[in-house]
Amino acid sequence: MPRSLINDIVSEAPVHDGRISFARLDGTETLTLAELYERAGRxxxxxxxxxxAPGDRIGILAANGLEWVLLDLAALRLKAETAGFEPGKFEPDAELLARYDIKLLFSDRPSDAPGVVPVADVRLLSEKQDDDEPLLPVHYGPEDTTTVKFTSGSTGTPKGLAATAGSIDSSLHAVQEIFEHGPGDDLFVFLPLSLLQQRYWIYSALRHGHDVTISTYEAAFATLGRVRPTVVMGVPAFYETAKRHIESRARRAAKTSSPEDAVREAARRLFGDRIRYLWTGSAPARAAMLTFFDEAGLPIYEGYGLNETCIVTKNHPGASRAGSVGKVLTGKQVLIDEDGVISVRSDHPVNRRYAYAAPGDSERVFGEDGTVRTGDLGHLDEDGFLFIRGRADDVIVLDNGKKVIVRPIEEQMKSDPAIAECVLFCPAQTDLVAVVSPSALPADTEAIAARLARTNSSVERDEQIRRVVVAQEPFSIDNGLLTSQFKPKRKQILAAYEREINDTKEGIHAA
Known part of the structure; x- marks a missing residue:
């Protein structure tokens, strides 16, 4: 394996000119990565x-910002672990510290609990102290844990997953091999830093000399054009929203230029004029959305991975295939069983079990060697591109024995601009029922009905949707129907609309 990136960034100050910026609605704060390294040491x-002390765990429950990054890098320098908690999903209280063995919890939310420290105090810690003793050198072996990440906690006690230094090194080396990030690049990150993969790009910047800009989802669209990044890291839902912004701007400009030129100009105004490529993953991306950005002059590459595996496959320049999630990266192996279920074997597994999990949770997912049963259905084509067909758990078995894979049908419904999300259910094992999240309110029920008719005309009789429930409000993180990575929560959606789903009337129904 190549040199350890983690050991490089904890032992050596950057010697390049890379910078890190924090883009907010009220302005941008920038410092060199060399200064970041020095402040993290303080x-x-x-x-x-x-x-x-080494081996202790600090928690971070705060929005993205300089303090978050300094704490994460400082913990690495001490060989302490970080535990990133998603804001809005956890409370900064004594129970949280006790449950997850937290020595100190840094939070931007008020709390009187012992061990909770205002995250704003981190800036005071970063000021120079005359009596500071030099930090002792640390070294990470491939199996050493750097951080513990947690599920969002929508049901039960959130389980944890400790990530090893070897898994981080392996993933970053594989990504660098295909994208060659370096001086001149600026990677734009706005998803919560509690998601470990978002921190990868800070580590990459420290090692490879490119810039990185940290923002938040709320500030992303307002700051993109000002920041002018070369790479944007986003989930499909973000790009769907961006697509609508671009289309709206293009319609207003179409009177003075061709539709194609209007779209390209609107895309440049939103994302800036330096985009090299757009990165997406974490949830299925619609083919129409991917095509839109490619034709707008912003190449977009979809990939595939899980928290338990990190990145597994990725489309990239020179190796991209429509409909696929890319080729398998160095250090990973994709295994597909006779039922089409995907498992992933890694040279350096993220881990071999969950932490703080219920009995049996780990055994259902992890093999003894760390191989992960993903629960996704897919196949590899003759050139090694991976195609995802859906979730094994989301295969509906009708009372006549017919197996219906729901994702392709849901994707057909979502191809209409009036539909943001579509989730299929089968309450009596006979008829398919769709719960639709409208793209806007009031919902365009005529467009939804037209899309339903087109979808039903293209599938077999057993795969036809008998009725559609239009959600009262679009699915969101705030109403608990989307995960932090904007994936629909099927169980919660079923619970929210159970009465309407079990109604026997055919057609379109408002909840």
Missing amino acids: VASGLRRMGV
Whole structure:
């Protein structure tokens, strides 16, 4: 395996000119990565004065910002673990500290609980102290844990997944091999830093000399044009929203230029004029959305991975195939069983089991060697591109024995601009019922009905949708019907619309 990136960034100050910026609605704060390294070292010294030692765990429950990054890098410098908690899903209380063995919890939310520290205090820790003793050198072996990430906690106690240094190194080396990020690049990150993969791009910047800009989902669209990044890391739902923004702007400009030129200009105005490519994954992306950005002059590449595997496959320049999620990356192996269920074997597994999980949870997902049963259905084509067909758990078996894979049908419904999400259910094992999240309110029921008719005309009789429930409001993270990565939560959607789903009337129905 190549040199450890994690060991490089904890042991050596950057010697390049890379910068990190924090883009907010009220402006942008920028510092060099060399300065970031120095300030993280001072924060590490401050944490040591507060009693944090190697092997201890600090928690971070806060919005993206400089403090988050300094804490994460400081913990690496101490060989302490971080635990990133998604804001809005956890409370900064004594129960959280006890449940997850947290030494100190840094939060931007008020709390009187012992061990909870205002995250704003991190800036004080980063100030120079004359009596600071040098940090002791640390070294990470491939199996050493750097961080623990947690599920969003929508049901039950959120389980954790400890990530090893070897898995981070392996993923970043594989990504660098195909995208060659370097000086001149600026990677734009706005998803929560509690998602470990978002922190990868900070580590990459420290090692490879490119810039990185940290923002938030709320500020992303307002700051993109000002920041002018070369790469944007986003989930499909973000790009669907961006597509609507671009189309709206293009319609207003179409009077003075061709439709194609209007779209390209609107895309440049939204994303800036330096985009090299757009990165997406974490949830299925619609083919129409991917085509839209490619034709708008913003190449977009879809990939595939899970928290338990990190990135597994990726389309990239020179190796991209429509409909696929890319080729398997170095260090990963995709295995597909006789039922089409995908498993992933890694040279350096993220881990071999969950932490803080119910009995049997780990055994259902992890093999003894760390091989992960993903629960996704797919196949590899003759050239090694992976195609995902849906979730094994989302295969509906009708009372006549017919197996219906729901994802292709849901994707057909979602291809209409009036529909943001579509989730299929089969309450009596006879008829398919769709719950539709409208793209806007009031819902365009005529467009939804037209899309239903087109979808039903293209599938077999057993695969036809008998009725559609139009959600009262679009699915969102706030109403608990989308995950933090904007995937529909099927169980919660079923619970929210169970009465309407079990109604026997055919056609389109408002909830």
